[in-house]
Amino acid sequence: xxxxxxxxxxxxxxxxxxxxxxxxxxxxxxxxxxxxxxxxxxxxxxxxxxxxxxxxxxxxxxxxxxxxxxxxxxxxxxxxxxxxxxxxxxxxxxxxxxxxxxxxxxxxxxxxxxxxxxxxxxxxxxxxxxxxx
Numbered sequence: 001x002x003x004x005x006x007x008x009x010x011x012x013x014x015x016x017x018x019x020x021x022x023x024x025x026x027x028x029x030x031x032x033x034x035x036x037x038x039x040x041x042x043x044x045x046x047x048x049x050x051x052x053x054x055x056x057x058x059x060x061x062x063x064x065x066x067x068x069x070x071x072x073x074x075x076x077x078x079x080x081x082x083x084x085x086x087x088x089x090x091x092x093x094x095x096x097x098x099x100x101x102x103x104x105x106x107x108x109x110x111x112x113x114x115x116x117x118x119x120x121x122x123x124x125x126x127x128x129x130x131x132x133x
Contacts, residue, residue, distance in 0.1 A: 001069055001085055004092050005054040008032050011096060017115030019122035026050045038091050041076040053083070 012028035013021050015035075021028050030046030033039050042049060052065035063069060068082045075087045106112045 001053065001083070001088070002057050004085075004089055005057065007092060007096070009054075011099065014116050014119045015099070015112075017118040019118060025054070029054065036095055038095050039075075041074075041080075045080065 009021050009025055009028045012018075012032045016024075016028075016031065018024060018028075026047060029050040033042040033046040033049065034044070048065065048067075052067040053063050053069075056062055056064040056067070066081050069085050070082060071084060071086050073082065073084050075084055075091060076082070077084075103112060103116065
């Protein structure tokens with residue numbers, strides 16, 4: 001799940017065209033869950049997910065606030081705090097594939113590609129690689 005959390009933050013940075021998610025991590029999860037139909041069961045829960053799952057796992061190696069991660073059941077259980085990690089990763093993979101497919105279909109000058117280039121240029125700058133035009 002730690003990798004999934006990092007993936008959500010990175011994917012949302014590309015979608016938003018953020019050069020960095022510094023100071024925007026919580027917003028990334030809120031935007032992601034509120035805008036992604038495949039994760040509709042998480043709508044309105046982005047802030048809690050960020051605090052209790054993302055930060056819990058990445059900073060303390062555990063979920064907090066009663067959140068649990070299992071490998072059974074629905075994507076998000078009826079108690080709204082138990083995540084099926086297998087389904088979560090599968091759903092995230094589908095969301096990433098849809099994003100990539102949308103970029104394939106979009107023109108190079110589209111708003112989507114402009115945001116992706118902005119993020120990629122920031123990555124290239126950090127790596128001291130040549131920027132994209």
